[in-house]
Every structure is written in structure tokens, then in C-alpha cells.
Ligand SMILES: Nc1ncnc2c1ncn2[C@@H]1O[C@H](COP(=O)(O)OP(=O)(O)OP(=O)(O)O)[C@@H](O)[C@H]1O
């Protein structure tokens with residue numbers, strides 16, 4: 001069996017009476033880069049947002065980490081920590097500085113776990129179950145310092161460490177998006193989901209963002225990218241999915257799909273965008 | 275004696291200023307604590323209103339909040355005060371100072387209004403902010419508390435300031451349940467000689483000064499908030 005990181009079966013999503021996704025099946029291998037293309041409104045964003053349950057699937061299953069996260073009884077927050085998401089509109093936290101944006105989630109989530117362990121230890125002590133006490137591996141200060149170091153490391157990587165203490169409103173779109181990407185990386189995700197990461201950018205800033213994504217791809221990050229940048233999809237993707245009307249109408253390697261499209265709809269779409 | 279001299283005698287020589295000061299304190303206390311309760315409870319109600327409602331619990335909470343808001347917005351505050359002081363708390367067997375009852379009622383009443391303000395504030399924040407927080411794995415509550423609500427407070431600060439001014443002025447009705455507030459204090463000075471003109475003019479002036487000070491304070495806060503996030 002292959003090493004699948006995400007395995008989607010018969011995924012359907014309705015918004016009220018509108019059927020947006022009508023049965024999607026796909027296995028995503030560890031390290032695989034998948035580009036999703038297709039006409040506007042065909043359900044690309046909805047598909048991507050189902051992968052981390054930002055939209056709850058109406059039916060079907062999504063296996064991740066050996067758990068069906070489409071099942072609403074699982075705690076989705078635990079799994080979202082391992083699935084990074086990058087939005088078209090960046091969505092940096094406006095009330096936080098750049099460094100706070102990057103540190104926020106790692107610090108809060110790790111501190112929460114630490115506090116939970118402290119609580120458990122407290123009750124273990126209270127009931128004299130000394131064998132149940134787990135030694136704490138870290139402190140709140142340590143968590144903060146580690147997160148800060150990691151955040152600076154990530155900022156250095158994108159050459160923006162001098163922006164650590166400014167608020168997002170002062171940044172250019174390209175800077176915002178690169179920070180949004182490293183904010184997701186700070187959680188050390190196993191998969192990254194990108195929803196048209198360059199569509200809201202001025203043309204001169206598209207390159208810097210695509211370069212960063214390309215770097216991640218080269219480092220072996222598993223990623224699913226919804227994009228209108230066909231050149232980029234061809235260059236980076238291992239597999240391209242062409243979506244139409246809520247299904248994957250055609251899929252293949254970039255060479256297969258771009259140079260030898262089989263379906264009529266694929267041909268029409270490519271003719272319109274290329 | 276002229277009415278001015280009468281007032282001067284009452285206010286200074288006979289210690290009327292002490293009553294006025296303690297009345298001022300009562301007014302400020304009721305309004306400040308009332309607003310604090312209002313903001314806390316109002317935020318909870320607002321979050322219940324904007325929460326996604328897939329499950330039964332949020333739906334039930336939503337109905338409760340609707341009834342709550344309808345009651346406090348649909349009845350005069352004097353009536354709420356009277357019910358609280360003479361009916362509700364005695365029926366529950368709780369003995370409380372009138373000023374405590376007044377503070378509580380002001381808080382509960384203000385929560386109904388603040389919840390509407392806060393809801394508009396939350397809805398004015400770009401939904402992408404909540405999405406980004408949730409996508410990082412933060413629970414709904416944490417995301418609201420750390421990201422959405424702080425941003426909405428900034429948006430609604432002027433409206434919250436108005437609510438505070440309304441509360442300050444509304445405290446003038448608490449003498450209905452025997453609290454000595456600013457209004458009552460000046461009336462007592464007038465009662466002494468049946469000379470009301472100067473005490474009531476002074477009373478109005480004091481309210482004006484308080485409201486003016488609050489307005490200035492709110493403006494300063496807004497400026498500071500604008501300066502950050504730069
Ligand atoms: N929350 C929602 N409620 C109702 N309908 C929705 C919702 N989200 C998406 N839709 C509908 O689902 C369909 C697919 O939307 P989706 O955003 O997935 O398309 P897309 O392929 O990403 O399009 P685009 O290329 O324009 O981003 C659209 O018709 C849209 O109107």
C-alpha cells in the first residue's frame with residue numbers, strides 16, 4: 001500500500017439545496033504536490049475547505065492521521081494543527097504584530113496542553129496516585145521563547161525579520177502572504193492547503209510568493225494548491241486535478257493534463273486560460 | 275436670604291456637599307459597574323447569537339438570549355428596578371442594599387443593549403480572521419476571545435461610550451428604590467428650603483461635566499487604538 005496522508009472517499013457537500021461537491025475520491029500521497037484547476041464556481045475552494053473541515057462535508061469520508069475527520073464527533077482542532085491553510089486574502093490577524101501572528105497558535109496550543117497536564121498532576125497528587133504524575137517537559141516561558149525563536153527563524157527565511165514588530169496593515173500584499181505562509185509553517189504541518197494564494201496580489205508580487213511555495217515543495221512538503229497560475233501548476237505539481245461541476249473531471253501529471261487533455265471540458269477550459 | 279445664599283448655606287455650611295459627593299459616588303459606581311457587567315454578559319449573549327447553530331445547545335441558548343433581550347429592551351428601566359428591589363430579590367429571599375440591586379439591574383439591562391452593539395461589532399470583523407484562527411487549530415472560544423472580540427471592541431468603542439453616557443444619565447432614576455444618587459442628593463438640598471432652582475441647575479451642570487469628561491476619555495482611547503496597529 002502506498003503511504004497516503006489524506007484519503008478522500010465519495011466526498012459530497014451541499015449548501016442547502018445546491019450540490020457543490022458531488023462525490024470526490026482522491027488519495028494524496030505523502031510528499032505529493034497536487035494542483036487543482038477548474039472554472040470559477042466549480043467547487044475548488046469548497047473541496048479544499050472540506051479537507052480541514054472548514055466546511056463540514058455533507059457525506060463521504062476524509063481519512064487523515066488514521067482518523068475520519070469528516071466525522072463530526074472527532075475533535076477537528078487537533079487535526080487542523082497538522083494541516084496548514086493559506087487563504088487568498090491572507091487573513092493575517094489585524095490586531096497582532098507580525099511576530100505575534102506567527103507565535104499565537106503554537107504558544108496558545110502548547111500552553112493549553114501544558115496546563116492540562118498540570119491539572120492532571122494536581123489531581124493525581126490530591127488523590128495520592130503518585131505513579132500517575134507525569135513530569136512536565138517544559139514551562140510556559142520556555143514555550144514562548146521557543147516559539148519566538150522559531151518565528152524569527154521563519155521570518156529570516158523570508159527576509160522579513162525587520163518587520164517582526166509591525167502590524168499587518170503596513171505590509172504589502174506579497175509580504176502579508178509570505179507571512180501567512182510561515183504562520184502556517186510555525187505549526188509544523190504535515191500538509192499545506194493553498195487557496196489561490198496569489199490571486200489577490202499585484203502582478204509584481206506574485207513571483208515572491210510562488211518562489212516561497214516552490215521552496216516548500218522542493219523540501220518535500222505535501223501540498224494541495226488551488227490555482228489559476230497554469231505555468232506554476234505545471235512546474236510544481238506532481239498531479240493536476242481538473243474540477244468541473246463538483247467532480248474531478250480529469251486528472252493526471254501536468255504533461256498528461258496540459259499537453260494531452262482527454263475530456264472536452266478540459267480542452268475548452270485550457271484553451272480559455274492558456 | 276436670597277436663594278443663592280440659601281443654597282450656599284445648605285451646600286457648604288451645613289455639609290450638603292458631603293451628600294452630593296456620596297451621591298456622585300453612587301451614580302458613578304452604578305454606571306461603571308453596570309457597564310462592566312453589561313459588557314461581560316453582553317459579549318456572552320452576542321457570541322451565543324453569532325455562534326454556528328448546528329446543535330441543540332446553541333439553539334436553546336439562543337432562544338433564552340432572545341427572551342432576555344426582549345424583556346430588558348421592552349420594559350422601562352424604572353419598572354425593572356422596582357421589580358428587582360420589591361419583587362424579585364425579596365421573593366428569592368435575598369436581602370441586598372438598594373445600591374447593589376440598582377447596580378445589578380443596570381448591569382442586566384445594559385447587557386441587553388451591549389449584546390446588540392457587540393453583535394454588530396463582531397459581524398463587522400472580516401470573517402477571514404475567524405477562519406484563519408480556526409484553520410490553525412484554535413478552538414472557537416479562543417479564536418473569538420483573542421482575535422475577533424478585540425477587533426470588534428475597537429469598532430464599537432464610540433457606541434459603547436454612548437452606552438456609558440446613557441447609563442450615567444439613567445442613574446437619575448435610582449431614587450425610586452431609595453438610593454441616594456447625584457439627583458437625589460441635589461433634590462434633598464432643595465427640599466431643605468423648598469428652593470430648587472439653583473440646586474437643579476447645578477445638578478444639570480454636574481451631569482454635563484461628567485458626560486463631557488467621558489466623551490473626551492473615549493476620544494483619547496480611540497486615538498490610542500488607532501495609533502497602535504500601525
Ligand atoms: N457558504 C456558502 N453558502 C452557499 N453557497 C456557497 C457557499 N460557499 C460556496 N458556495 C457556492 O458553491 C459553489 C462553489 O464555490 P467555490 O467557492 O468552491 O468555487 P471555486 O471553484 O472555488 O470558484 P472560484 O474559482 O471563483 O474561487 C459556488 O456556486 C458558490 O456560490
Ligand SMILES: [Mg+2]
Pocket residue numbers: 044045046195196
Ligand atoms: Mg475559490
